Amino acid sequence: MAGRVEGKVAFITGVARGQGRSHAIRLAQEGADIIGIDVLEEVPGAPYGPATQEDLAETVRQVEALDRRIVATKADVRDFDALKSAVDEGVAQLGRLDIVAANAGISTAMAPAEELSEEMWVDMVDVNLNGVWRTCKAAIPHLKASGGGSIIITSSDAGLFAFPNIAHYVSAKHGVVGLMRTLALELAPHMIRVNSVHPTVVDTPMVNNDATYRLFRPDLENPTVDDFKEAAAGINALPIPWVEPVDISNAVLWLASDEARYVTGVPLPVDAGAAVK
Amino acid sequence: MAGRVEGKVAFITGAARGQGRSHAVRLAQEGADIIAVDLCDTIPNVAYPSATPEDLAETVRQVEALDRRIVSAQVDVRDGAAVKKAVEDGVAQLGKLDIVVANAGICVMTTWDETSEEVWDQTIDTNLKGVWNTVRHTAPHLVEGGGGSIIMTSSAAGLKGLPFLTAYVASKHGVVGLMRAFATELSEHGIRVNSIHPTGVDTPMGQLGDPEKATKIQEIMAAHPRLMPMMSNLLPIQMTEPIDISNAVIFLASDESRYVTSLAMTVDAGNTQY
Numbered sequence: 401m402a403g404r405v406e407g408k409v410a411f412i413t414g415v416a417r418g419q420g421r422s423h424a425i426r427l428a429q430e431g432a433d434i435i436g437i438d439v440l441e442e443v444p445g446a447p448y449g450p451a452t453q454e455d456l457a458e459t460v461r462q463v464e465a466l467d468r469r470i471v472a473t474k475a476d477v478r479d480f481d482a483l484k485s486a487v488d489e490g491v492a493q494l495g496r497l498d499i500v501a502a503n504a505g506i507s508t509a510m511a512p513a514e515e516l517s518e519e520m521w522v523d524m525v526d527v528n529l530n531g532v533w534r535t536c537k538a539a540i541p542h543l544k545a546s547g548g549g550s551i552i553i554t555s556s557d558a559g560l561f562a563f564p565n566i567a568h569y570v571s572a573k574h575g576v577v578g579l580m581r582t583l584a585l586e587l588a589p590h591m592i593r594v595n596s597v598h599p600t601v602v603d604t605p606m607v608n609n610d611a612t613y614r615l616f617r618p619d620l621e622n623p624t625v626d627d628f629k630e631a632a633a634g635i636n637a638l639p640i641p642w643v644e645p646v647d648i649s650n651a652v653l654w655l656a657s658d659e660a661r662y663v664t665g666v667p668l669p670v671d672a673g674a675a676v677k
Numbered sequence: 678m679a680g681r682v683e684g685k686v687a688f689i690t691g692a693a694r695g696q697g698r699s700h701a702v703r704l705a706q707e708g709a710d711i712i713a714v715d716l717c718d719t720i721p722n723v724a725y726p727s728a729t730p731e732d733l734a735e736t737v738r739q740v741e742a743l744d745r746r747i748v749s750a751q752v753d754v755r756d757g758a759a760v761k762k763a764v765e766d767g768v769a770q771l772g773k774l775d776i777v778v779a780n781a782g783i784c785v786m787t788t789w790d791e792t793s794e795e796v797w798d799q800t801i802d803t804n805l806k807g808v809w810n811t812v813r814h815t816a817p818h819l820v821e822g823g824g825g826s827i828i829m830t831s832s833a834a835g836l837k838g839l840p841f842l843t844a845y846v847a848s849k850h851g852v853v854g855l856m857r858a859f860a861t862e863l864s865e866h867g868i869r870v871n872s873i874h875p876t877g878v879d880t881p882m883g884q885l886g887d888p889e890k891a892t893k894i895q896e897i898m899a900a901h902p903r904l905m906p907m908m909s910n911l912l913p914i915q916m917t918e919p920i921d922i923s924n925a926v927i928f929l930a931s932d933e934s935r936y937v938t939s940l941a942m943t944v945d946a947g948n949t950q951y
Contacts, residue, residue: 401678584950585911585947591912593912637861637864637939638864639865643936647934650934651933653933654924659921662876663942664911664947664950668940673938673939675939676857676938676939
């Protein structure tokens with residue numbers, strides 16, 4: 401049976417690990433070739449370690465083990481020229497572009513809005529909002545050349561409602577919803593669809609770390625993963641603490657495939673009902 | 678390869694043709710058994726031809742041709758007791774219930790001042806109370822099974838106002854409230870509840886029936902040209918196909934969306950963004 405995205409090519413940012421790697425594998429399982437980038441560098445102020453060259457190599461290994469092609473490059477979504485070179489080179493090698501998963505994002509130190517430093521704010525917006533715009537800007541000409549396509553922007557539940565002490569993250573993730581809606585309007589005549597996905601807590605290095613434990617459990621001096629689990633379950637309606645990367649990938653796959661050929665402009669929560677609470 | 682809803686059982690209302698039949702066939706293709714109900718009868722004021730018992734038999738034939746089991750019954754979703762009985766009979770024969778697709782609906786297009794009390798009542802009864810009947814009589818089986826997925830068919834008209842469809846717009850907005858309310862109470866049972874919001878779909882209802890009635894609608898539209906663009910889609914297409922809605926149903930019915938709940942999912946070619 402043909403895969404659900406058989407013969408398509410997908411450009412994925414933040415592909416070295418976490419959700420990005422999961423998207424690459426899930427799309428490859430269903431027949432897509434992959435163009436992937438990751439910054440592979442320390443994120444300023446991030447309370448978790450950076451993805452490494454080995455992480456990126458592991459993504460490549462897993463996609464190639466599925467007999468799909470992958471062009472993986474070290475590139476930063478803050479650098480438009482590097483992004484453009486990566487996607488241009490990928491399209492030159494793989495022949496076309498159909499799918500964009502603008503997934504790269506960071507979570508940095510947490511503080512009340514008036515205590516956030518200028519640097520924390522600017523870095524956050526530059527990656528999580530400006531980086532998505534640059535990703536789309538670099539990719540759109542190739543989607544137009546293919547006669548259509550699907551852009552999936554990773555936002556967050558924090559793109560639908562507020563959480564305290566991460567004003568920079570909430571603002572950036574709300575911002576990509578505006579970008580998604582505008583692109584949906586502008587690109588519809590080209591049969592390019594644009595949607596966003598809004599996860600609740602996902603079990604990845606970006607989220608499952610000490611700083612997040614502290615954000616969710618300000619009441620405890622040294623919160624553990626179990627303390628976090630209890631608090632995380634509290635934000636969801638379904639009785640679970642968090643979702644897995646594959647749950648976001650399954651939403652990305654559906655939006656990427658022709659099954660969703662008339663779905664555009666949708667902010668799709670994959671959030672265990674957190675948004676309804 | 679196992680189907681995406683392999684071994685699950687789905688209850689579908691309005692299953693004789695159109696979107697309902699498409700859902701039954703698509704779910705069966707992916708491994709589900711089906712409990713299919715349809716009124717198979719006329720409702721006054723509805724301008725397009727109603728589904729028939731022969732239509733329902735054709736749905737049965739298409740599902741069985743896929744080597745899946747199907748239990749069908751003629752049921753009016755406005756009749757709670759009849760819905761309850763059909764669900765119980767189906768579950769008794771197929772063993773359990775996992776998926777509910779509350780799809781049955783009617784659409785009467787007329788200006789606000791020509792909307793009769795009869796049109797209002799039958800639209801609200803079918804499109805809103807019918808969904809409530811469907812959920813309240815299926816949810817106990819999902820609770821018993823330890824979880825499940827309920828999908829309600831609303832409309833782009835459940836998210837934005839559209840002209841000449843007062844009762845329809847009200848009923849479809851009501852479905853969103855119903856979806857959100859059930860999502861809260863059923864979450865503790867691992868039951869997900871979502872709605873789908875199509876733009877125009879190429880079905881007998883979507884075409885609004887015979888050319889004579891369609892002409893009347895053209896006349897209404899022509900008399901109110903400023904409102905015409907509200908019917909437009911962003912993507913350069915006139916209509917979607919039933920399969921496009923079914924593909925959204927499959928995603929929401931399957932474990933691929935196991936953590937998606939209380940979502941108003943548009944499959945509307947951007948109509949609500951226009």
